[in-house]
Amino acid sequence: MLLAPLGLIYLLFLLAPISFFLAVSFLKYSATQLYTSTPTLENYQRLLFDPFYTRIILDTFRISATVTVITAVLAYAMAIELFRAGSTLRGLMIFAAVAPLMLGVIARSYGWIVVLGQSGLVNRVLLATGLISSPITFIGTEFTVIVALVHFMIPYMLFPIFSALAGQDRQLVPAASTLGARPVRAFLEVTLPLSRPGVMMGSALVFTLSAGSIVTPTLLGGRQVAMIGQTVYELVMSTFNWPLGAAAACILVLCQLVVMFLYLGRARHAG
Amino acid sequence: MATGAGTQPVLRLRGVVKRYGAVTALGPVDIDVERGEFLTLLGPSGCGKTTTLQIIAGLTKPSEGRLLLSGRDITELAPPYRDMGLVFQSYALFPHKTIAGNIAFGLRMRKVPKAEIASRVGRVLSLVGLPGVEDRYPHQLSGGQRQRVALARAVVIEPSILLLDEPLSNLDALLRKRMRLELRDIQKRLGITTIFVTHDQDEAFEMSDRVVLMNCGRIEQVGVPEEIYDRPVSRFAAEFVGEASLLDGRVVESAGRDVLVGIGGLRLRATSVGPEFRPGSAVILMTRPERVEITETDALDVCEVTVGKRVFQGDRVLFDLVTGDGQTFHCSLPSVERHRAIEVGRKIGARFHECRAIPCAA
Numbered sequence: 134m135l136l137a138p139l140g141l142i143y144l145l146f147l148l149a150p151i152s153f154f155l156a157v158s159f160l161k162y163s164a165t166q167l168y169t170s171t172p173t174l175e176n177y178q179r180l181l182f183d184p185f186y187t188r189i190i191l192d193t194f195r196i197s198a199t200v201t202v203i204t205a206v207l208a209y210a211m212a213i214e215l216f217r218a219g220s221t222l223r224g225l226m227i228f229a230a231v232a233p234l235m236l237g238v239i240a241r242s243y244g245w246i247v248v249l250g251q252s253g254l255v256n257r258v259l260l261a262t263g264l265i266s267s268p269i270t271f272i273g274t275e276f277t278v279i280v281a282l283v284h285f286m287i288p289y290m291l292f293p294i295f296s297a298l299a300g301q302d303r304q305l306v307p308a309a310s311t312l313g314a315r316p317v318r319a320f321l322e323v324t325l326p327l328s329r330p331g332v333m334m335g336s337a338l339v340f341t342l343s344a345g346s347i348v349t350p351t352l353l354g355g356r357q358v359a360m361i362g363q364t365v366y367e368l369v370m371s372t373f374n375w376p377l378g379a380a381a382a383c384i385l386v387l388c389q390l391v392v393m394f395l396y397l398g399r400a401r402h403a404g
Numbered sequence: 405m406a407t408g409a410g411t412q413p414v415l416r417l418r419g420v421v422k423r424y425g426a427v428t429a430l431g432p433v434d435i436d437v438e439r440g441e442f443l444t445l446l447g448p449s450g451c452g453k454t455t456t457l458q459i460i461a462g463l464t465k466p467s468e469g470r471l472l473l474s475g476r477d478i479t480e481l482a483p484p485y486r487d488m489g490l491v492f493q494s495y496a497l498f499p500h501k502t503i504a505g506n507i508a509f510g511l512r513m514r515k516v517p518k519a520e521i522a523s524r525v526g527r528v529l530s531l532v533g534l535p536g537v538e539d540r541y542p543h544q545l546s547g548g549q550r551q552r553v554a555l556a557r558a559v560v561i562e563p564s565i566l567l568l569d570e571p572l573s574n575l576d577a578l579l580r581k582r583m584r585l586e587l588r589d590i591q592k593r594l595g596i597t598t599i600f601v602t603h604d605q606d607e608a609f610e611m612s613d614r615v616v617l618m619n620c621g622r623i624e625q626v627g628v629p630e631e632i633y634d635r636p637v638s639r640f641a642a643e644f645v646g647e648a649s650l651l652d653g654r655v656v657e658s659a660g661r662d663v664l665v666g667i668g669g670l671r672l673r674a675t676s677v678g679p680e681f682r683p684g685s686a687v688i689l690m691t692r693p694e695r696v697e698i699t700e701t702d703a704l705d706v707c708e709v710t711v712g713k714r715v716f717q718g719d720r721v722l723f724d725l726v727t728g729d730g731q732t733f734h735c736s737l738p739s740v741e742r743h744r745a746i747e748v749g750r751k752i753g754a755r756f757h758e759c760r761a762i763p764c765a766a
Contacts, residue, residue, distance in 0.1 A: 302494065302496060302499075304492050304494055304496035305496055305498060307463050307483070307490075307492075307496070308490070308492060308496035308498075309498075309509065310462075310463070310482070310483040310484055311461055311462075311463070311483045311484075311486070311488060311489070311490040312484075312489075312509050312510035312513055312557070312558075312561065313484045313510055313513030313514055313561070314484060314509075314513050315482075315484050318513070322498075322509070323498060326500050327499070327500055
């Protein structure tokens with residue numbers, strides 16, 4: 134009974150739109166209409182075989198995977214610090230981690246331009262100290278996109294990991310210690326394995342969010358970086374090639390579903 | 405008892421203190437633990453017994469004092485190097501490892517070869533009565549089984565000292581009673597020096613060679629169970645260990661340790677638990693309920709009492725006996741017909757055997 138409104142929301146806002154562009158992705162494009170009613174597989178053929186598009190798909194994977202790994206390492210270290218912190222420090226740390234989410238994605242991205250731009254903070258410091266003679270170009274590189282994505286994704290990884298750490302029996306590490314495990318060993322044998330559900334949940338979230346990002350690669354990646362999200366946007370909003378755009382969106386959703394199923398599968402196995 | 409005269413204590417605590425800010429939670433305490441003995445730290449919640457155990461294990465650093473293990477100062481040594489096995493109250497089994505994995509943990513840390521690990525794990529599981537559970541996980545076992553695994557894990561590494569922090573608290577009463585005997589049996593067979601923490605006086609008495617009674621961070625009394633029961637050195641000790649009637653009185657006459665104590669109109673013979681009291685000293689007179697004799701005959705050492713309360717407890721009947729001037733003594737008699745027939749309000753004679761005179765608090 135209570136699930137009815139939730140079911141309705143899922144139906145309206147999730148299943149219906151996905152079904153719509155799933156359908157459109159199998160239709161032929163026409164320059165005059167958004168989409169015709171002729172069924173075809175050519176959209177998928179283009180996306181999966183045209184090197185221009187395959188490169189975008191692979192790059193998206195690569196960047197998302199890189200972001201996920203870096204975020205996992207950083208967020209884990211932060212989660213440990215958060216766990217050890219007293220309540221005031223903890224509050225501050227949580228605020229600092231969540232703050233990026235409270236701004237809009239555009240404001241956040243422009244923030245990075247301020248830091249990494251030609252006349253941005255980093256370049257000014259490096260020039261002033263004489264370490265470089267001319268400004269380094271950060272904006273318009275994959276590096277900057279990854280840095281910015283990691284920055285935004287930290288909270289999505291931090292809280293699941295922190296949750297996993299906080300949920301562990303406090304006496305497990307002391308027990309390992311009395312049995313002869315030094316701190317690093319105790320961490321590797323006890324804490325880390327038990328935090329795996331948190332790491333996996335965070336990784337699934339971060340990977341799917343990164344793969345679908347549009348604004349960050351557009352504002353900070355320039356011409357060099359092309360990710361699937363941007364492709365979908367351009368095809369749908371600029372080129373008005375809805376069938377191709379819909380197919381690209383479906384491929385993206387499919388990848389994200391695969392990641393989610395992998396996560397759920399391993400999570401169930403671990404439980 | 406496993407010690408011989410002249411054997412060095414295997415563990416010594418000297419002047420150990422633990423402070424949290426301005427509060428002194430423990431100390432100073434001095435304890436000597438003899439090789440092979442079963443020593444219990446007994447006391448109410450908050451008395452410092454668990455803190456002491458944690459300091460011995462190295463999980464808490466003392467604010468002051470030294471710890472010596474077989475003569476070696478281990479005060480600064482971290483837990484992995486102390487060669488002790490600790491059984492936690494909540495068992496702290498690794499949920500993601502099998503039973504074999506849990507027990508093997510300590511052996512792996514000590515780089516014991518794989519083949520030997522397997523055989524030692526098998527043997528210790530048989531020892532604790534759980535053969536064949538190697539491949540199960542902790543969540544698949546019952547509380548009692550988990551407790552045995554925790555014990556096996558601590559014991560398989562053959563530590564110098566075995567530490568147990570209220571390991572039986574989470575078990576139901578019947579299982580608890582059984583585990584007491586089994587635990588003591590295993591300890592005797594292995595001959596491991598054991599330090600046991602509990603708040604349960606029956607448990608402490610049933611299992612221990614010696615008991616360290618603690619209260620408010622200090623040691624109240626140390627001794628074999630019978631000694632503490634028979635000659636408690638303070639009001640707290642008398643009350644914590646067994647039932648007691650404690651009345652304030654004054655020494656009327658004294659001859660060495662034997663005193664005559666006056667309480668209101670009564671004059672009772674008692675033995676001092678320690679000091680030699682001078683006439684006029686204020687003392688606490690202690691009688692144990694089971695040491696009260698009911699009699700119809702009139703004699704010099706028989707007091708006239710009225711039965712104030714009666715509680716039937718199955719194998720015993722409990723009475724409150726009230727003297728002429730209102731002093732109340734607790735009495736516990738075997739549940740035979742003669743005693744069961746006594747009702748409230750009846751006037752009878754009571755003889756108080758083996759009374760003790762305890763010093764009043766300083």
